[in-house]
Amino acid sequence: MKKFQFVLAALLLVGMLVSGCGGGEVECTDEWGCAQIAKGQTVKIAYVGPMTGDYSAFGIDMSRGSEIAVQNKPEIKGFKVELLKEDTQGSPEQGAAVANKLAADPQVVAISGHTFSGSTEAAIPIYEKAGIVMVSASATNPPLTKLGSQVFNRVCFTDDMQADFASKYVFNALGKKSVAVMHDGGAYGKGLADMFAEDITKLGGSVVASEAITPGETDYSAPLAAIAAKKPELIYYGGYSAEAAVLVNQLAGAGMAGIPLFGCDGTYGEDYLSLTGKNSEGSYSTNVPIPASDAFTTFRTTYQSQFGDEQGKLSPFSPHSHDSTAVLLAAIDKVAKVQGGTLVIPRKALAAEVRATKGFQGLTGTLTCSSTGECAAPSVVFMVVQDGKWVEGPGQ
Amino acid sequence: MASDAQVPAKRFINLERLVRPALAVLVAAFVLWRLWDVVMVQKAYGGDTWVRFAISGLILGGVYAVIALGYTLVYGILFMINFAHGDVMMLGAFAGYFTLEAFKSTGVLDASLFSGILAVVAAFAVGMGSASLIAVNLERIAYRPLRTAPRLVPLISAIGASLVLQNAAQLMFGAARHTYANPAILDRNAGWQVMISGKPVLVSYTGVLTFVMSILLMVGLYVLVQRTKIGKAMRAVAEDKQAAALMGIDVNRVISSTFVISGALAGAAGVMWGLHMGIIYHYVGFLPGIKAFTAAVLGGIGNIPGAMLGGIALGVMEALGPAVLGLPFQLKDVLAFSILVLVLIFRPTGLLGEVLARKKA
Numbered sequence: 001m002k003k004f005q006f007v008l009a010a011l012l013l014v015g016m017l018v019s020g021c022g023g024g025e026v027e028c029t030d031e032w033g034c035a036q037i038a039k040g041q042t043v044k045i046a047y048v049g050p051m052t053g054d055y056s057a058f059g060i061d062m063s064r065g066s067e068i069a070v071q072n073k074p075e076i077k078g079f080k081v082e083l084l085k086e087d088t089q090g091s092p093e094q095g096a097a098v099a100n101k102l103a104a105d106p107q108v109v110a111i112s113g114h115t116f117s118g119s120t121e122a123a124i125p126i127y128e129k130a131g132i133v134m135v136s137a138s139a140t141n142p143p144l145t146k147l148g149s150q151v152f153n154r155v156c157f158t159d160d161m162q163a164d165f166a167s168k169y170v171f172n173a174l175g176k177k178s179v180a181v182m183h184d185g186g187a188y189g190k191g192l193a194d195m196f197a198e199d200i201t202k203l204g205g206s207v208v209a210s211e212a213i214t215p216g217e218t219d220y221s222a223p224l225a226a227i228a229a230k231k232p233e234l235i236y237y238g239g240y241s242a243e244a245a246v247l248v249n250q251l252a253g254a255g256m257a258g259i260p261l262f263g264c265d266g267t268y269g270e271d272y273l274s275l276t277g278k279n280s281e282g283s284y285s286t287n288v289p290i291p292a293s294d295a296f297t298t299f300r301t302t303y304q305s306q307f308g309d310e311q312g313k314l315s316p317f318s319p320h321s322h323d324s325t326a327v328l329l330a331a332i333d334k335v336a337k338v339q340g341g342t343l344v345i346p347r348k349a350l351a352a353e354v355r356a357t358k359g360f361q362g363l364t365g366t367l368t369c370s371s372t373g374e375c376a377a378p379s380v381v382f383m384v385v386q387d388g389k390w391v392e393g394p395g396q
Numbered sequence: 397m398a399s400d401a402q403v404p405a406k407r408f409i410n411l412e413r414l415v416r417p418a419l420a421v422l423v424a425a426f427v428l429w430r431l432w433d434v435v436m437v438q439k440a441y442g443g444d445t446w447v448r449f450a451i452s453g454l455i456l457g458g459v460y461a462v463i464a465l466g467y468t469l470v471y472g473i474l475f476m477i478n479f480a481h482g483d484v485m486m487l488g489a490f491a492g493y494f495t496l497e498a499f500k501s502t503g504v505l506d507a508s509l510f511s512g513i514l515a516v517v518a519a520f521a522v523g524m525g526s527a528s529l530i531a532v533n534l535e536r537i538a539y540r541p542l543r544t545a546p547r548l549v550p551l552i553s554a555i556g557a558s559l560v561l562q563n564a565a566q567l568m569f570g571a572a573r574h575t576y577a578n579p580a581i582l583d584r585n586a587g588w589q590v591m592i593s594g595k596p597v598l599v600s601y602t603g604v605l606t607f608v609m610s611i612l613l614m615v616g617l618y619v620l621v622q623r624t625k626i627g628k629a630m631r632a633v634a635e636d637k638q639a640a641a642l643m644g645i646d647v648n649r650v651i652s653s654t655f656v657i658s659g660a661l662a663g664a665a666g667v668m669w670g671l672h673m674g675i676i677y678h679y680v681g682f683l684p685g686i687k688a689f690t691a692a693v694l695g696g697i698g699n700i701p702g703a704m705l706g707g708i709a710l711g712v713m714e715a716l717g718p719a720v721l722g723l724p725f726q727l728k729d730v731l732a733f734s735i736l737v738l739v740l741i742f743r744p745t746g747l748l749g750e751v752l753a754r755k756k757a
Binding site: 185211212213214216217218219221222223225226228229242245246249252253254255257271274275277279 | 440441442444445448449451452453456572573575584585587595596597598600669673674675676679680683714715718719724725726728729
């Protein structure tokens with residue numbers, strides 16, 4: 001920390017010398033200090049995610065989303081915005097290392113990231129200490145916003161939001177009161193199924209049976225027979241398409257023809273349809289849609305012409321990273337002040353400004369941040385299979 | 397038993413003798429208590445559900461048994477575990493898949509009842525044939541050069557062969573899952589409705605086909621090994637390779653035919669798997685392979701009736717065990733392997749393994 005302060009002081013000194021100390025003293029009353037950008041310097045925003053390695057598709061795609069957001073707002077009060085792209089390879093260790101590196105750079109004012117929940121979790125305490133605000137586009141793990149962090153926010157859907165919406169949809173719109181819950185035993189699937197069970201019980205429904213299956217198998221007739229004995233009206237499944245397809249194929253054989261399998265975002269997609277044929281008729285899943293808008297059309301064209309790929313091919317999250325960067329830039333623009341030729345950005349005020357985001361028009365919808373930093377537009381669409389195609393489910 | 401008198405520490409012997417009976421009593425008490433709780437207190441499942449569990453277990457057990465036969469045949473002759481056996485099954489399943497796809501693309505799959513049956517027979521023929529071919533070549537390439545090497549070496553070679561086959565399948569057919577194109581007469585959701593305690597239980601055609609087919613294969617293999625000339629030669633090689641060679645038996649030819657038979661069994665199991673379960677991919681042979689190996693050990697490895705018994709027992713235990721003991725189905729593998737451990741504690745040579753084990757010791 002001492003070293004960091006020394007570096008900060010030294011850099012500030014150099015910065016002031018370079019700018020010729022034009023305006024004299026810079027006033028900063030912010031508790032966490034201020035980022036001071038001298039004339040000729042840039043306002044640095046970092047996209048942090050896996051740029052190389054197994055998950056590089058996410059990092060490459062999302063950094064492009066951030067890049068377009070910066071192109072749309074290239075300057076803040078006459079100071080150029082610079083987008084850094086930092087590589088975590090998706091790992092928590094690299095995530096912490098990158099966070100330390102960025103925290104040591106006094107020109108870095110905000111982070112769009114990190115991309116994965118594990119890496120984000122490792123980085124939050126580091127940014128918290130340095131007072132750097134962050135907005136993640138894709139860290140969906142529910143507990144992240146429950147750590148009491150003042151700097152962490154996200155613009156993505158979370159698993160507990162999904163469970164909450166799904167339970168309400170099942171209970172109110174579909175009118176199914178007694179359900180069975182199944183999952184694949186993984187952190188994602190089990191977490192989702194447990195939250196769904198809790199939520200629907202709170203609504204007054206009942207969970208009549210719950211079973212976990214072993215992922216990777218192609219015969220689940222025995223657990224399905226156990227479920228069938230309890231006569232649920234609907235089966236909620238937390239997991240991925242591969243197992244959900246096997247389950248839905250064997251529903252009729254287990255005596256549960258016509259009982260819908262209600263999946264999640266992990267079971268949405270084309271391969272679910274191709275593996276199940278007519279058996280999946282009436283199955284549900286979750287989709288996180290990007291609402292059609294002129295801004296989104298422009299975004300897609302820009303993406304295509306600039307990077308040569310079709311938007312959405314590498315990952316679904318480039319609109320989210322665009323929004324996370326745009327939210328940050330808008331907040332910086334609001335709190336930044338020019339004092340005698342130097343751009344002063346109070347860090348705590350910036351974090352508070354991001355958290356106070358209300359009614360921001362992003363590509364993913366209208367973003368409003370909660371007091372814990374959940375900023376996602378609360379939109380989710382439940383899809384149902386009709387005539388071999390995913391269509392929007394009834395009653396939403 | 398005569399050696400007991402020579403051991404001086406008598407107290408120690410008594411303790412050791414107590415361990416197994418005590419364990420047996422504990423296990424029996426636990427099972428009875430759970431059974432009482434599930435059946436009498438909770439009344440968790442009706443008769444129809446128990447029948448469903450049993451059907452599911454018998455079908456799965458039949459497939460396990462057929463795969464286990466392949467393990468046990470090869471072990472009986474070469475004393476090695478052919479870990480690539482599950483992947484031979486996977487390739488057999490793919491061969492059957494492409495046969496059915498060919499029938500489907502030419503439009504004859506559902507043209508008539510006869511063409512549907514023909515397609516299934518062809519799928520079995522192609523599946524068994526190509527799996528045999530793969531198994532024979534596997535032996536030529538991966539095992540024969542190592543026949544005189546220490547026993548661990550061909551085992552490692554087998555694991556390598558398994559990885560090669562899996563990855564080759566992934567490269568050739570892609571990582572995506574494929575759906576078996578059953579003819580309409582063998583629709584996976586069609587079958588006989590049987591009334592059990594007032595509720596309909598579906599006995600699917602594919603399930604019956606799988607079970608009947610596996611019984612036929614088991615009986616056929618038993619007859620082949622016990623009644624034919626090649627079977628006699630196989631038994632001779634299993635008992636003593638050198639003596640068999642001295643009696644004028646071509647040992648290499650016998651070993652090759654063993655792999656032909658074990659490959660054909662694996663191929664048939666693969667096609668049954670595809671027809672009944674409906675979904676195959678490059679990794680589909682791994683789990684059944686491990687389970688069938690377990691079944692072979694459970695029944696007594698190297699023993700043909702043992703593999704049949706072990707396979708069916710394992711399938712039924714997986715389907716009925718968690719329900720009987722009131723455990724979540726996620727624990728079915730834990731349960732199956734616990735039972736394996738228990739069986740091996742009380743009968744180290746497996747359920748039916750004694751005859752053969754004594755011979756080989």
